[in-house]
Amino acid sequence: MTASRTQSHGRSRRRHHPRALPPLVERYPLLPFAVLVAFFAxxxxxxxASRPDVLSLLYLRPAAVAALAxxxxxxxxxPGELKPLFALFAALVLIIAIQLVPLPPDLFLGLPGRARFGEAAAALGQxxxxxxxxxxxxxTINSLVACLPPLAALIGFTALRDEQRASLLPVLIGASVxxxxxxxxxxxxxxxxxxxxxxITHxxxxxxxxxxxxxxxxxxxATYPMLRVWTxxxxxxxxxxxxxxxxxxxIGLFLIPMVLITGSRAGMALTxxxxxxxxxxxxxxxxxQFWNTAKGRLIWAGMWVLPFVVAALVAILGRAWSFQRVGLLVDDSETELRIRNFPLMLDIVRDxxxxxxxxxxxxxVFRMYEPDPWLSVEYFNHAHNELVEMALTGGIPALLLIAAFLIWFARAALRTIRPYRHPSPKTLLGRLGAVMILQFLLASIVDxxxxxxxxxxxxxxxxxWLAAGSVRRRGSEDAEHPGPATLP
Incomplete structure (x- = not known):
């Protein structure tokens, strides 16, 4: 009798327990994916653009708020398997928010580099x-608000199913094309x-x-690894x-000349x-067995040779500004400016x-230090080195956050690589995420x-993708997965 009452009570509680998912998602499971794709569009x-005065931010940031809602x-x-990303993002927002907390005058003026800012009030007798x-x-408030689009993307990604997360891949490829x-x-x-x-553009x-x-x-x-994983x-x-x-x-062959005509040497190396x-x-x-045939070997050789043939043709036709800049055939004032300003930026970091x-x-802040002989119609809007700029604007807390991210990134990337053979689609997306992150981090060294x-x-x-692909669950190991079939 006791067991019967317990079972009956359990059924009653389950019957009156609210459903885990809102009815709208149950009826329209593609709705979160559609909202995320619309926001991405x-x-x-x-x-x-990165400037805070771009007019498109007038609709983009409200759209991020609407997507979040x-x-x-x-x-x-x-968050589930994305908990590390939520923790890192929360730490970034907290660091920025702390920088906006008002400090007592004595404490503020005692901080490194702040003493000069007390002279104005002292001169006025205030x-x-x-x-x-x-x-x-x-x-700094703008930097805090600028976190809205990536936050909306993170929350939206969390709301997607695994197959919907994979469906983001052709969306990104289409945007790149x-x-x-x-x-x-x-x-x-x-x-x-x-x-x-x-x-304001190139x-x-x-x-x-x-x-x-x-x-x-x-x-x-970043489209090249995306194309491989998509296939x-x-x-x-x-x-x-x-x-x-x-x-x-x-698509891969078409993108080669498009990278070259951007004139970006870093882009050429990343490609x-x-x-x-x-x-x-x-x-x-x-x-x-396809690659054991004569046709397969011919396609294999062509996949290695064709990209370089296309690049050579573009260079011969004089359209590859990237090659011209590598060969120092054009005046490159941007690089000269970055090299000249680098020691000055390190001085600001130290101060x-x-x-x-x-x-x-x-x-x-850079304009406060810039010598008068360096003044020109051009201005140095960023350090063009994210490690230096984060150290300059965020100090040690920002550097510790970068270190925490790099540790997570390295561990997660290694988990997607081992074992190397027989990867599941989820693991392949994890490897793709690792490669893309590496490309963006390398790009951030010079931009x-x-x-x-x-x-x-x-x-x-x-x-x-990396966070989800680096988590292994019992019964779904890659070693047990037959691996995705691929054809040329």
Whole structure:
């Protein structure tokens, strides 16, 4: 009797327990994916610049808030395997928010580099005001608000099922192709083409949906490992797999000249890395007996040779500005400016350690130190080295956050590589995320790609793939997975 009452009571409690998912998601399971893709489309159209005064932010940031609200209403947030990303993101937001907390005058003026800011109030005979840690609170607030698009992407990615997360891959590839096509239109229209989306941009070269040629090149370079993994995803028929493979090869060949005409040397190096990663991201032995035939060996050789043939043809035709800059055939004032300013930036880092000057403050702080003979119509908006800029604006807390991310990244990437053979689709996406993150981190050594909302959102997708693909569950090990079938 006791057991019967207990079972009956348990059934009663289960019958009255609220359902785990809102009814709307149960009826329309594709709705979170549709919202995320729509938000990503807005990022493509208006998220290609890092400046805080870009007009497209007037709709992009409210759209991020709307997407966040939609995701939270559609499905409860359960980080699960993405917990490390939530923790790192929360730490970043906390560091920025702490920089906005007002400090007592004595404490503020006692911090490294702050004594000079008390002179104005003293000259006016006024009491020293309470000031935040940041020297430019308005720009630090902008940095805090700039976290909205990647936060929306992270929450949206969490709401997706595994197959929906994999479906983001062709969406990113499509965006990259559209970006390259827009870049071709910009080249065809000349320096004053109406195809440029931003007033302050690299005019005369291909920038696509971005304001900076290096940022477009970084996206195009990341497309190569995306194409390889896309061809290895499960498909409904061998015919579709074969067609998908040929489409991927065609896109890859098309993107080579588009990278070269951006004039980005870093993009060219990242493209070589992306092509190499595409070859080695998974064993080619899974392709079966096709490669043992004469036709298969011919295609294999062509896949290695054709990219270099296309690059050589573009260089011969005089369209590869990247090659010209490597060969020092053109005046490269940008590189000279970065090299000249590097020692000065290290001096600023030293003066404001250990707390930094505040997120978003690089430009005005650098102008305080810039010598008069260096003044020109051009200005140095960023350090073009994220490690230096994070140290300058965020101090030791920002450097510790970077170190924590790199430790997580290295451990997660190693878990996706071992074992190397027979990867599941989820593990393949994890490896793809690792490669893309590595490319973006290397690009950040000489530029600032992740400060654009578009690449910031793509970075979140890559980190989500890596976080999900690095988690192994009993009964779903890659060693037990037969591996995705792939055809050329």
């Amino acid at each position: 807005l990022c493509v159209l208006g998220g290609g 939609a995701f939270l209403l559609l499905k409860p947030v359960r 009491a020293q005001p309470w000031r935040p840690l940041s020297l430019t609170p308005d720009l 559209l970006c390259s096509l827009l870049g071709a239109a910009q080249i065809a229209g000349g320096a004053h083409s109406g195809a440029y989306l931003y007033a 005019s005369g070269v291909a920038v696509g949906f971005f304001a900076n040629r290096n940022h477009e090149a970084a996206l195009l370079a 290895m995803m499960p498909s409904k028929s061998p015919e579709y797999r074969r067609a998908r493979g040929f489409i991927a090869v065609g 070589l890395l992306g092509i190499a990663a595409a070859y080695f991201i998974a064993p080619w032995s899974r392709l079966g 404001y350690m250990p707390f930094g000057t505040g997120f978003g403050s690089f430009d005005p 600032y790609p992740l400060r654009t909302p578009l690449l910031g959102v793509i970075f979140v997708f890559a980190a989500g």
